[in-house]
Amino acid sequence: MAKQILKTLSLTSALTVTAVLGTISSQSFAMSPFQAGYQFSYNGKNIGSATRTLAKSGNNWSYAFVAKAVGLASATETSKFTLNNGQISSTSFSRTSKVLVHNNTMSINFNPSTKLINTKKDDKTRSFAWKAGVLDELNAELQLREDLKKGTLKSNYYLADAKEIEARKFVKQGNEKVTTSYGTFDTMKVVLKHDKPGRETIFWLAPKLDYLPVKVTHVDKKTSYGLLLTSYKGQTS
Template sequence: MAVLQLKTLSLIAGVTSAVLLTGYSSQTLAMSPFQASYQFAYNGKNLGSATRTLSQSGNNWSYVFVAKAGGLASATETSKFSMNNNQIVSSSFSRTSKVLVHNNTMSIKFNPAAKTITTSKDKENRSFAWKAGVLDELNAELQIREDLKGSGLKSNYLLADANEIESRKFIKQGSEKIKTNYGTFDTVKVVMKHDKPGRETIFWLAPKLDYLPVKVTHQDKKSSYGLLLTSYKGMSK
C-alpha cells in the first residue's frame, strides 16, 4: 500500500508537469512566484497532502513539489532553471522519495555548454546528448503556461528522465467547472494518453489562477489517484 502511495505521489508530480491547452489566455502575463496546496486521495480516500512552490532570485528559479501520505510515504521533486526570452533553460532536477525506511533518489544535470545531460538514479549513472529546449518533469508545466500566454503551443515538448529524452503530447477535451475547497473554477480539461492500456491521466487547469492545475486524476487499471486544490497564494485574474 505504501509503495503504491509513493508511486502515485511521484507520478502525479511528474505528469502534471506537462499540461497542454488552448484558447483561454487573453493577455500575456510574466511568470511569477506562487504556492499551492492539494489534498491527495487514493481510490477515493483522502490519505495526505501536497504542495507546489515556485520561487525566484533574480533569473534563478526553483520549482518544488512535496507530497506526503501520512507517516508511510513522502516524495520531493525540485527543478532549478533560468529564463531566456520566455524560454526555460533547465539547470537541474532532483527527486527523493521514502517508503517507511526505504529511500530512493534521482537527479539530472543539464550542461548545454558540454552538450550533455547526466543522470543518476539509485547510484546508476548515465549520460546522453543534450538537445535544445529540453525540460524536466516539473518545469515543462511552466514552459507550457508561458507558451499559452505567448506565441502558442509547440507540437511536442522534450522531457528528460533518468534514461532518455522523450517527446510528450497532450489532448484538450473541452472545459469544465470544478469545485475545490479553495473555490469553484472554470477550467480546461486536458488528457495525457499513455502507451500502456488501462492508464489515463486528466488535468483541470484554471485560467483565473494563471492556468494552475486545480485537479488531477490518474487511473491505472483498478487503482485511482487524485489531487484537489485546497489553497493558493499567487497571481490571479
C-alpha cells in the first residue's frame, strides 16, 4: 500500500499544469520555498499524514515528500534539481518505502555528460538514453507551475521512473470550491488520464496558494486514497 500511497501523493504535483486553462486568475510569482501538510485517507478513513517541502540553496533545489500511514506504511521521496529561466534540470530522485517490516528503494540519476539516465529499483538497474527536459514525479509539479505562470504549456511532459520514460497528459474539468481544515479555496479540478481501466486521479489546485494541490483523490478499482490540506507555509496571492 505504501507504494500506491506514495505514487498517489507525488502525482499531485504533475497535475498542476492544466490549471492554466482555467478561468481563475492569480498573481505570478517566482518559485519559492514552502511547506504543506495533508491529511491522508484510505477507503474513506483517515489513517495518516503527508508533507511536501521545497528548499533552496543557491540554485540547487530540493523537493521532499513524506507520507505516513499510522501502523501500516511510510514513504519518502526527494527530488534534486536546478532552475534556469523557468526550466528545471533534473539532478537526482530517490524513494524509500516501508510496509510493515518490508523496505523498498528506488533512485534515478540524470547524467547529461554521459547522455544517460540511470535508475535502480531495489537490486535492479537500468539505463535510458538521455532526453532533455525529462522530469521525475516530484519536480514535474514545479515545472508545470512554472509553465503555468508563463502560459506556455507543453502538450506532453516526460517523466522518468524505474522502468521507462513516459509522457503524461492532463485534462481540466472545471472549477470548484474545496473546504479544508486550513480554509476554503477556489480551485481548478484536473484529471490525470490513466491507461489502465478502473484508475482515476483527480486534483484540486488553488491559485491563491500558487496552484498548490489542496485536495487529491485516487481510485484504483475498489481501492481509494485521498489527501486534504491541513497546513501551509509559503507564498500566497
